Amino acid sequence: MATEHINVSHVAHLARLELNAEECEVFQRQLDAILGHAESLAALDVTGIEPTSYPVPVYDVMREDEPRPSLPAAAVLANAPDQAQDQIRVPKVIADA
Known part of the structure; x- marks a missing residue:
């Protein structure tokens, strides 16, 4: 298990994701498993x-x-x-401020 925990609900908030408690728990376990695997790889001697x-x-x-x-x-x-003045016309993509 990783020594440092990443707060999944905080990261989800930063990413503007709405996760319920069950989803946060599932993602937390998965993330801990990934970080644990990375720790085991970091322990290998690769000299x-x-x-x-x-x-x-x-x-x-x-x-x-x-x-x-x-x-x-x-x-x-x-x-x-759609075209105008020998150019391809596309829809406006910038919202009005």
């Missing part, structure tokens, strides 16, 4: 083991960045549900 994030080497394969002609505006606007 001499090289850090890695992948089990096999990963090589970057990138193509050359070469300029190419883009689509004509008419082709781009052909599938636009």
Whole structure:
């Protein structure tokens, strides 16, 4: 079991989640189990083991960045549900203040 407990109800409040007491208890047990497992991993002696994030080497394969002609505006606007002044019109996403 982890030595430090994370207050699930406090974290839920910060995340604006409404959890009842039963859900907080379930999440608390799960979180304690996860932190306990992390503690057991921290206790392992890993001296001499090289850090890695992948089990096999990963090589970057990138193509050359070469300029190419883009689509004509008419082709781009052909599938636009709404357009104005040769631009795609989208719904307003910023709420009025």
